[in-house]
Amino acid sequence: GAGVSQSPSNKVTEKGKDVELRCDPISGHTALYWYRQSLGQGLEFLIYFQGNSAPDKSGLPSDRFSAERTGGSVSTLTIQRTQQEDSAVYLCASSLAGGAVDTQYFGPGTRLTVL
């Protein structure tokens, strides 16, 4: 079946512009996660969705970052007034129910470059 998909695969933007990153999880997966991976670093947790609600958004680095999920499926991560330090690969993952032992399936990521 189809895996997690993300779009766009690459995004180049100018400092100060807003960007939207999209994630389509595996069908039927209720849990969805957003991560950020800066160059040469591990993954940094941003936010967790269970259905359409976000019980853990503790990793969002500032109020410029927001995310929503609609219909228990597609999620959008929005970064307002982008800064150069926002440049990174943004990864989305989904799992069946969000249980601690559920396997997370990752998308291919969106590479964001802020000039």
Added chain:
Amino acid sequence: AQKITQTQPGMFVQEKEAVTLDCTYDTSDPSYGLFWYKQPSSGEMIFLIYQGSYDQQNATEGRYSLNFQKARKSANLVISASQLGDSAMYFCAMRDFFSGTYKYIFGTGTRLKVLA
């Protein structure tokens, strides 16, 4: 606070030999899970193996095994009979079960290069 430490930024191994990738962790939660992921140069994260803190036996998945030493707070990944396709970044991660967070904490990774 949760923390994952991977002290080996890079490792080399000869094809067909075994290699151990180190991972130590810290948490105050009495129950937690430990994970290893592989990230090839193409960028996708691939789940390899899981170990629960309450598991009595070390986890194994094919050529992957996890050397879990709870008292030492270590969860090393052992890859047996290395193959050229094993060349990739490897990340150790953990999640607490009872802290009320859904956050997975990742280490900074180890880049493994398998030599022919």
